Amino acid sequence: MREAERFIKLFHAENPSAGGMYARLRDIARDVARYGTYTHTFEELEFGARVAWRNSSRCIGRLYWRSLKVRDRRQVSTAEGVALECVAHLREATGAGKIRPTVTVLAPDTPTLPAPRVLNEQLIRYAGHRTRGGPVVGDPRNVALTDTAEAMGWRGRGGRFDVLPLIVQAGVGEPLLCNLPGDAVLEVPLTHPEYSWFANLGLRWHAVPAISDMCLEIGGICYPCAPFNGWYMGTEIGARNLADTDRYDQLALVAGRLGLDTSTERSLWRDHALVELNVAVLHSFERAGVTITDHHTESRRFLTHLSREEKAGRVCPADWSWIVPPLSGSATPVFHRYYDTRSLTPAFVHHR
Secondary structure: OHHHHHHHHHHHHHOHHHOOHHHHHHHHHHHHHHHOOOOOOHHHHHHHHHHHHHOOOOOOOHHHHHHOEEEEOOOOOOHHHHHHHHHHHHHHHHHHHOOOOEEEEOOOOOOOOOOOEEOOOEOOOEOEEOOOOOOOEEOHHHHHHHHHHHHOOOOOOOOOOOEOOEEEEOOOOOOEEEOOOHHHOOEEEOOOOOOHHHHHHOOEEEOOOEEOOOEEEEOOEEEOOOOEEOOEEHHHHHHHHOOOOOOOOOHHHHHHHHOOOOOOHHHOHHHHHHHHHHHHHHHHHHHHOOOEEOHHHHHHHHHHHHHHHHHOOOOOEOOHHHHOOOOOHHHOHHHHOOOEOOOOOOEEEOOO
C-alpha cells in the first residue's frame, strides 16, 4: 500500500486531468485488503512503464521516454501465450528497421500465483557452443543458456551467430522452448565503408536490443515478464559485444587485417581496431536502413534529457559507469560531470 500510494500520487501529480486521486486510493486499499493486490488502469500502466524507463539510471537514451509504446498483455499468463507475445513484440518493435521503443507487459505476480518469466537475458541472443578443449563458438556470454536449451532438445547449427530459442518459465509447470521465426529477427551483416575485406569476417548483429529478464515494478505490483527495447547505440555492439575479450573478441583479428603492429601496446592497435570496428557497425546499420545512434550524438541527447528533467523539478538518476560510452568517453560531454545515483520507482529491476 505504501508503494501504491506513492505511485498514485506521482501519477496524479503528472496527470492532473485524471482527477479522483483519493477515490482511487480508497479503491486500491479495498482491493488490497480483499485480494492482496490491485489492478492498474491502462493509463497508470502506460505512465508507470514510461517512468520506469525515465528512471533507468544505466540508460543513456532516455530523451524519448514519453514515446515508449506500451503493449498491455496482462491477460496473458501461459507460457505459450508469453512466447507468442514476445514474437509479436519483436515484429512490431522492428518495424522493417525503423525501431520503435516498445514494452510488452504480461501478467503480474499475484499472492496466489507467480507469473511467467523469460529466462533469456534478451529476446534475441546468440548461442555459445562449447568445444572440446577449444574456444567457445559464438557468444561466450550465453554458454549456460545454450546448455539449458540443448538439454531441452534444441540443436543449433554450431555457428557463431545461431539465434537461441526463448525459454519461458510458466508460473506452474515445466519451461517451454520457443524457436524465434526468421521474420521476427532482423540481422545486419557488417561491412566497412573503406575495407572490402571486412565483409569476409562474417560478422553480424541483430537489430533490436530487447531486455527480457528484468521485472517492471509499478506501485508495489511486480510484472516479471515485461520485455522492452529501445534501439542500439553503436558502441554497445562495436565496443562491447564484438570487442570484449569475454565476448566475440575481434580486436586482434581486425588489427591483423589492418596491418597494425600488435607486438606493443604503444602502437595503440587496440584503439585503432576498435574505431574501425565501430565505423563498420554504424555504416552497416545505416546502409541497411536500421535505426542506430552514435555515442557522441546520444551523449548530447542525454544532457538535453537531463536539462529537461531538472527544469521539471525531477531527479534524473544516472550511473556514470554506464552513461559514459566505452569508446572515446572523455570526448563526450557526459564524461565531465557527476550524477545523482539514487534509485527511483517505478523501475525495471533484476530479481535474483
